[in-house]
Amino acid sequence: MNLDAIRRDTPGCSDKIFLNSAGSSLMPKPVVERIVEYLYEEQELGGHTTAEKNIEPINAFYEQAAKLINSKPSNIAFTNSATDGYAKALSSISFKDGDCIITTNDDYISNHIAFISLQRRYRIKVIRAVNMPDNELDLAYFEHLIQKHRPKLIAVTHIPTNSGLIQNVEGVGKLCKQYDILYLVDACQSVGQLVVDVTKMNCDFLTATGRKFIRGPRGTGFLYVSDYVLAQKMAPLFLDSNGAEWTAFDHYQLSETAKRFEFFERSNASLLGLTVALKYANAIGMINIENYNRKLSETLRTHLLDNGFRILDKGNQLSSIITFCEQDGKIDTIQKIIKENNIIFKVNNKNGALIDFTLKNVDQAIRLSPHYFNTMEEIEKVSAMLKL
Known part of the structure; x- marks a missing residue:
């Protein structure tokens, strides 16, 4: 460095x-310079033409995000924030009355609120796993809860916003893989701060924001979606023309990639700023x-x-x-x-x-x-x- x-x-x-x-x-300065440069292009050419001219730089976003977390570009979706990605991931899961989510006491405030909202709407159970005396996750108790409740989803925040704790997301991921349970990781505070490897986490979804340790602009983030989720044709509740192709009056065809979790309308200037921030971190x-x-x-x-x-x-x-x-x-x-x-x-x-x-x-x-x-x-x- x-x-x-x-x-x-x-x-x-x-x-x-x-x-x-x-x-x-x-x-970093190069991030801001790239955003401003793109906005000047939009000032001269309009948003659509500018986007068409910048297809290659825009696609570089997926490559840089994938490189940062040891994934593939096809598993990456651009989002407006980590919470945006988190909500889209949750909405792709077909919850029904009696389903169960297992989470932790240290998950992010917005995640807890989302779980409570799901609890009220679908009457699902939300169970918070207890920690051991040293504040580490009790994986044996996690396994006990899995065997008892057969959860639809396990959700863990990698690094809580309110303490220095790094939670054992890899240990939880092994249990999720063993018991074939969907696994959602909030990596809002970890991506850009330390090495994050989705293959070691065995997660189905991972959310990240641009504005924190990645050092990108506000209003940016990304969502990792596993090959398993894509193969199962899981998709957010609401799609648009970016996530699916309208193929018949009453039918659509999903995008084959994680782009099914994106909307057409977004700030490409901000996306390109995030791309530079990702490239900056990858270079270091x-x-x-x-x-x-x-x-x-x-x-x-x-x-x-x-x-x-x-x-x-x-x-x-x-x-x-x-x-x-x-x-x-x-x-x-x-x-x-x-x-x-x-x-x-x-x-x-x-x-x-x-x-x-x-x-x-x-x-x-x-x-x-x-x-x-x-x-x-x-x-x-x-x-x-x-x-x-």
Whole structure:
């Protein structure tokens, strides 16, 4: 990694310490330049003609996304967000009264709300697997739940937004494959932060967003769809001319690829910006990004612990998301210091992590999420500021 070159490509890190990549990261200059260039083309030629001229660059999106997660371009669909992809994946599953979804206490807020919505509409059961004392998923209990309830779907968030936990999605994937259960992974916080390999996860769906650790524009994301799902002719509830061909008055033919999960209307400027961001990460190498991010986060977490803060992250594998507060659960003093020193950060509230924060008996936490454009000097500087 050439950190100097990366920081030159990241103007947003020149006048502040940016530690909110888990919220919405800083785009590299080439990403923004490509978006603007395309918009100028649309200004001159209109949207349709510009899209026709850029078919090859647009198709490169599928190649770069597939490369990032060890997939094939035919398994990738562009989405407007991770939640957009998640909703489309859920809508492709034919739930009926009495079906069961198994998930975790640490799944993302929007996912829990979606499950509750399905529960109300289809009267399905939603079961949350318990964690072991070290906060790791209890795979033996997972298997017990599978044998008892025969779920229609298992859904796990790889890295929760409210803590540094990295969940054992590969272990769950082995169980799903063994028992032939559909498996949905929310990789919103992991893709772009660390190595993600869908072949090792054995997942049927995986969702990702562009705006976080991938460093792409807002309003972008992608959905991975397995060959199994495609072969089963599964498709989102609502299709348009991008996902299917109208072949007779009362018939349509599905796209053979994951593009059946796309809509025709989208921002191609944003898609091309995401393509550049994906290519940028692929060029650096995800293993390099993961290793450097681990050094940054481990150093920051250790310093904060030494400074007397309560670290809320639990688990044997921790990510580049650090959540903490004072020993009494307050964050006011921390927040004041961080704001005064021009550090970009995030406050996580209890209603965004209701189960996790209830179990930890906190209402709020400071979340810092360093990424590979940050320096160790910045980590040391923040740590020095936050000495109680």
